[in-house]
Amino acid sequence: MQNNEKFNRVSVVGLGYIGLPTAAVIASRGIDVIGVDVSEHAVNTINQGKIHIVEPDLDMLVQSAVTTGKLKASIEPEPAEVFMLAVPTPFTEGHKPDLSYIEAAVKKIAGVLEKGNMVILESTSPVGTTEKISQWMSEIRADLSFPHQHGENADIQVAHCPERVLPGYVIQELVSNDRVIGGISRKCAERAQDLYKTFVKGDCLLTDARTAEMAKLTENSFRDVNIAFANELSMICDQLHINVWELIRLANRHPRVNILKPGAGVGGHCIAVDPWFIVDSAPERARLIRTARQVNDAKPGFVLDKIRQVAEQFKQPKIACLGLAFKADIDDLRESPAVDITEQLITENLGEVLIVEPHIQTLPARLQKNNARLVSLQDAIDNANILVTLTDHTVFKQVKLNRLKEKVIIDARGVWEQE
Numbered sequence: 001m002q003n004n005e006k007f008n009r010v011s012v013v014g015l016g017y018i019g020l021p022t023a024a025v026i027a028s029r030g031i032d033v034i035g036v037d038v039s040e041h042a043v044n045t046i047n048q049g050k051i052h053i054v055e056p057d058l059d060m061l062v063q064s065a066v067t068t069g070k071l072k073a074s075i076e077p078e079p080a081e082v083f084m085l086a087v088p089t090p091f092t093e094g095h096k097p098d099l100s101y102i103e104a105a106v107k108k109i110a111g112v113l114e115k116g117n118m119v120i121l122e123s124t125s126p127v128g129t130t131e132k133i134s135q136w137m138s139e140i141r142a143d144l145s146f147p148h149q150h151g152e153n154a155d156i157q158v159a160h161c162p163e164r165v166l167p168g169y170v171i172q173e174l175v176s177n178d179r180v181i182g183g184i185s186r187k188c189a190e191r192a193q194d195l196y197k198t199f200v201k202g203d204c205l206l207t208d209a210r211t212a213e214m215a216k217l218t219e220n221s222f223r224d225v226n227i228a229f230a231n232e233l234s235m236i237c238d239q240l241h242i243n244v245w246e247l248i249r250l251a252n253r254h255p256r257v258n259i260l261k262p263g264a265g266v267g268g269h270c271i272a273v274d275p276w277f278i279v280d281s282a283p284e285r286a287r288l289i290r291t292a293r294q295v296n297d298a299k300p301g302f303v304l305d306k307i308r309q310v311a312e313q314f315k316q317p318k319i320a321c322l323g324l325a326f327k328a329d330i331d332d333l334r335e336s337p338a339v340d341i342t343e344q345l346i347t348e349n350l351g352e353v354l355i356v357e358p359h360i361q362t363l364p365a366r367l368q369k370n371n372a373r374l375v376s377l378q379d380a381i382d383n384a385n386i387l388v389t390l391t392d393h394t395v396f397k398q399v400k401l402n403r404l405k406e407k408v409i410i411d412a413r414g415v416w417e418q419e
């Protein structure tokens with residue numbers, strides 16, 4: 001069903017990994033989109049039809065949306081029928097959610113709001129945030145009515161529709177994934193659904209705002225808890241001298257068992273963050289979720305200990321760290337346990353650190369030290385004494401195992417484990 005006629009102008013606030021693809025996809029449906037961001041660099045880049053982040057197929061989509069005049073970026077907000085907020089929600093000291101980006105975005109758009117507009121929060125947020133947004137706006141715009149006070153009769157609709165796209169597949173998943181849409185009132189959810197139906201092929205599932213907030217946190221906590229189970233198993237198996245990869249392969253042959261993969265730790269800005277929002281809201285109850293976070297956060301330290309142990313066998317070892325990205329086949333180094341492990345090795349000066357990351361051209365500043373260099377996979381295999389897999393990039397899996405015979409291997413990602 002095409003509902004484009006219902007929306008002429010949509011504003012997306014925050015033009016990062018979620019906001020920019022969302023803006024471009026909506027623009028591709030023929031709706032005028034005005035993207036707002038605090039970064040002049042991002043705004044200028046987008047207005048030239050280019051992109052400032054890496055995501056497959058996004059460049060072409062943005063270029064065409066800008067060329068046809070459907071997408072425009074700006075520092076300052078402009079009037080629109082819908083405002084979609086896609087700004088970061090990190091945590092501060094003590095794993096407390098930091099809502100300052102949302103608050104700043106809300107204050108920014110409040111001035112241009114008009115009766116009949118809708119505000120949709122896309123950022124992953126603690127339970128209660130959508131209601132807070134309605135509250136913040138009502139404090140600034142006493143001339144308008146909001147749904148936390150006036151329900152179905154409010155001038156402004158406010159809803160939460162958490163993003164759930166997987167980095168690397170964003171353009172595809174933005175369209176194909178089902179969406180959970182939570183309104184402060186039913187009318188808010190229904191109006192938001194009208195917008196999502198213009199570009200989503202998956203189902204739109206309506207609920208209240210609090211349940212939608214919790215649904216997103218639950219999805220990522222589910223994954224975190226399951227990865228923690230795999231990581232804990234890997235550490236138990238190490239102690240018991242059992243090959244964890246073989247063990248998981250065998251256990252997964254049970255029809256109702258599906259264990260995930262152990263790794264060097266859980267990275268990215270979602271799975272390692274979102275469970276803390278649940279813990280913060282219900283600290284007494286969220287025991288399993290908290291423990292899972294702690295288990296996953298402890299895994300990089302375990303991998304480091306393994307490297308220290310084997311490094312002792314050498315006078316001045318060459319240690320190859322394979323992969324810096326937080327997961328396979330992407331270039332995103334943010335919140336990556338692989339970067340933390342590599343940095344620690346460099347700082348401890350255990351030997352020369354050869355870094356292989358095929359998706360980058362230069363090392364991040366924190367790794368640019370005399371005892372470290374970015375090398376090719378070939379160079380690492382030829383020259384390192386110890387090889388550590390920190391990311392399971394496909395290119396690493398293609399290495400012929402007979403080339404690794406003379407090496408000490410710490411395969412934290414199971415890259416070279418075979419059936």
Ligand code: SAJ
Pocket residue numbers: 124163164165166167219220223227260261262263264265266267268269270271326327328
């Ligand atoms: N990881 C493992 N073992 C596994 C699976 C993942 O160690 O078996 C690690 C990865 O290496 C990585 C981390 O977990 O370091 C997270 O990777 P991921 O692929 O599980 O997830 P993200 O962070 O890229 O994206 C997640 C997705 N959520 C779920 O799959 C439930 C995505 O759909 C969300 O939209 C995204 O978080 C988000 O923005 O919240």
